Amino acid sequence: MSVPDEIRLLDERDPLRDFRDRFVAPDDENLVAYLDGNSLGRPPRATADALAGLVTDGWGSRLIRSWSEGWMDWPLTIGDRLAEATLGAAEGQTAVADSTTVCLYKLLRGAAAMRPGRDEIVGDRQNFPTDGYVVQAVADELGLTVRWIESDPAGGVTPEQVGEVLTERTAVVTLSHTAYRSAYLTDLPAITELAHRAGALTVWDLCHSVGSVPLALDEWGVDFAAGCTYKFLNAGPGAPAFMYVRGEHLDRFAQPIWGWMGHRRPFDMAPGYQPAPGMRRLLSGTPPITGLVGVAEGVALVAEAGIERIRAKAVELTELVVRLTDQWLAPHGVRLASPRDPGRRGAHVTVTHPDGPALSERLIAAGVIIDHRAPDAIRVGLSPLTTSFSEAYRAMAVFRDLVRHARRCG
Numbered sequence: 001m002s003v004p005d006e007i008r009l010l011d012e013r014d015p016l017r018d019f020r021d022r023f024v025a026p027d028d029e030n031l032v033a034y035l036d037g038n039s040l041g042r043p044p045r046a047t048a049d050a051l052a053g054l055v056t057d058g059w060g061s062r063l064i065r066s067w068s069e070g071w072m073d074w075p076l077t078i079g080d081r082l083a084e085a086t087l088g089a090a091e092g093q094t095a096v097a098d099s100t101t102v103c104l105y106k107l108l109r110g111a112a113a114m115r116p117g118r119d120e121i122v123g124d125r126q127n128f129p130t131d132g133y134v135v136q137a138v139a140d141e142l143g144l145t146v147r148w149i150e151s152d153p154a155g156g157v158t159p160e161q162v163g164e165v166l167t168e169r170t171a172v173v174t175l176s177h178t179a180y181r182s183a184y185l186t187d188l189p190a191i192t193e194l195a196h197r198a199g200a201l202t203v204w205d206l207c208h209s210v211g212s213v214p215l216a217l218d219e220w221g222v223d224f225a226a227g228c229t230y231k232f233l234n235a236g237p238g239a240p241a242f243m244y245v246r247g248e249h250l251d252r253f254a255q256p257i258w259g260w261m262g263h264r265r266p267f268d269m270a271p272g273y274q275p276a277p278g279m280r281r282l283l284s285g286t287p288p289i290t291g292l293v294g295v296a297e298g299v300a301l302v303a304e305a306g307i308e309r310i311r312a313k314a315v316e317l318t319e320l321v322v323r324l325t326d327q328w329l330a331p332h333g334v335r336l337a338s339p340r341d342p343g344r345r346g347a348h349v350t351v352t353h354p355d356g357p358a359l360s361e362r363l364i365a366a367g368v369i370i371d372h373r374a375p376d377a378i379r380v381g382l383s384p385l386t387t388s389f390s391e392a393y394r395a396m397a398v399f400r401d402l403v404r405h406a407r408r409c410g
């Protein structure tokens with residue numbers, strides 16, 4: 001399908017256009033567009049080489065000596081690189097380990113324990129399911145009550161809504177920065193300030209922000225944060241997540257999964273847990289070295305591209321998709337379910353249609369990989385390092401042709 005000059009020009013002028021070639025080209029003739037990089041980022045070519053190198057060199061040749069030759073420090077050194085490239089955080093406050101789910105549990109449990117006597121947690125009912133489960137689990141475990149905010153599924157949590165439930169009983173406020181459903185960008189600095197004024201701590205989920213939206217965790221006063229590396233950081237399926245703990249909290253912070261890798265002296269093999277100083281106390285078991293290889297490569301690409309340029313392209317890509325939604329899809333019953341203001345929108349665009357599930361299936365069958373979110377939403381993910389303007393345009397044209405017939409086909 002041909003693409004208009006206007007769109008081709010956007011690609012020609014894109015300062016990040018060459019990054020596409022730094023990723024493995026899919027061996028799939030049917031593929032028109034991959035618009036799910038916000039769920040599983042594409043593999044950098046460098047990762048294939050680095051993983052092969054790990055097998056032959058570090059693991060294959062240096063064998064167990066590699067632990068003392070660097071591997072032991074990877075969760076913290078790679079965490080520091082991630083912090084510098086994407087979080088706006090100084091070193092010594094970030095570790096890469098576990099899944100986001102486990103990281104959220106560790107942070108929330110530890111944060112709640114730092115506010116003894118307070119018996120409420122504030123959460124968002126529309127947040128990603130795992131976040132809600134973890135909030136409820138920690139609340140049940142500690143005998144706390146959850147004050148759920150009912151946010152707009154096509155928007156997100158506002159500072160006003162947080163203000164309504166914050167009291168002197170609130171121990172922790174835990175929310176996502178970018179809403180996984182709508183891509184709504186929550187006003188993180190304002191909500192963090194509100195929480196602090198009420199004497200509460202904050203735990204932020206950054207899964208859909210890290211690697212797509214510039215962050216300034218140190219400057220914004222964030223207490224704790226966690227997020228995925230396999231989305232916009234392209235670290236690979238199941239790659240370990242990251243945790244951020246504000247430096248001033250570290251000495252007093254205790255996480256609940258005590259393991260030998262978070263111990264002050266793991267190789268003493270001593271009974272009795274003593275947490276390591278600094279971020280190492282966030283670790284529990286043996287670091288996932290194969291997964292950390294992918295994190296290091298993904299972070300290096302984002303650092304090279306620059307988060308400000310990534311953000312600028314995300315805004316342009318989502319603006320294009322919103323414009324084509326209005327022009328081509330809205331007349332056929334497709335509704336925008338993401339913010340119109342690009343300043344309040346992350347790097348995906350969500351639309352809804354009564355035939356959402358069937359349309360999603362047909363889009364994927366036609367080579368446009370999006371994802372479906374029950375009951376009627378379709379998420380169009382626009383990962384600036386791997387998505388071109390032409391690719392997004394072609395995908396939207398396929399969408400237009402399918403939705404024209406959606407009603408007739410049932």
Ligand SMILES: *Cc1c(COP(=O)(O)O)cnc(C)c1O
Nearest residue numbers: 099100101128130176180205207
């Ligand atoms: C993707 C995502 C997760 C995923 O958690 P895992 O433990 O990696 O499965 C959690 N929370 C949010 C908001 C997400 O977008």
